[in-house]
Amino acid sequence: MSQQPVVAVLGLGAMGHAFAANLLKKGFSVHGWNRTRARGEDLLDAGLHLSDSAAQAVKSADVVLVMLADGATTQQVLSDVQAELKSGATLCQMGTIGVEATDALIAQFAQARPDVVFIDAPVSGTKAPAENAQILVMASGDRARASAAEPVFAAISKGQQWLGAAGASTRMKLVVNSWLIGLMQSLAESERLAETFGFSSDDVWKVLEGGPLAAPYAKVKLDMIASGDFTPQMHLVLALKDARLALEAAGDAKLPALENISALWQQAVDAGYGEQDLAAISQYLKAQ
């Protein structure tokens, strides 16, 4: 495609809003849809075409990015737009929806819309990296037919990693989030221990800094814990969803720590922490 593709973004939450904003900044024509329309209205001045329905948003799009909360929502919205997609469009499912929903969508589109290229394209990175186009896109599917998606991924990310047949990326995303979830829980517990011994989270970071354990992610989360500001970069309830998706897809692999974390995080969600950043698990531990 010699010209920039027309893009539709379905879901203007923390991540989808950042995708749309970056695409607009880079001169793409962007159609957006969100269940709660108000979440996209701040992008109208930047040129967003904000639609009242997902079906309307996708009609003229060469590339459709889908960034919705979970598998059930994504399946519902994609069934609604299936017949409306432009012939030959590239459909990129970017939410973390798990193996079962992804495989079902791949089969559904192969059967109902073989002209549409379905790319399984979840991302690594949270809200702030998404706003700065610093996420990684893990893409899988027919890359040769998906050339229209590549400049779109380039505009919203620091890079794209292609992993093979559609469905592979969703599996890799669960691997990455299993590591992230374990890291967050371990960090929260280590910070609790440090506090018990009279150390601040800054003391902990100063010891880690410069060494192999100084993950930048840990620094961001330690700062959140120190400030007590848990404005969500990644909602605890969505991280719990991801733990569950990994456990459901794990087959024979034993993941006992992830099982325990999932049970604990469910208790935290039940106690009202779900809409905060996942680092709020430290507050939940403190309240026990």
Ligand SMILES: NC(=O)c1ccc[n+]([C@@H]2O[C@H](COP(=O)([O-])OP(=O)(O)OC[C@H]3O[C@@H](n4cnc5c(N)ncnc54)[C@H](OP(=O)(O)O)[C@@H]3O)[C@@H](O)[C@H]2O)c1
């Ligand atoms: N935040 C992260 O760090 C991160 C990183 C990588 C991947 N992800 C994944 O990306 C996806 C989106 O995450 P996010 O952080 O952008 O979440 P978010 O800010 O909570 O946004 C969720 C989006 O889904 C929509 N939605 C929820 N339920 C719906 C329904 N029943 N019908 C229609 N739309 C519905 C929301 O619409 P409303 O505005 O109307 O509620 C919103 O557009 C999730 O799968 C998440 O796991 C998140």
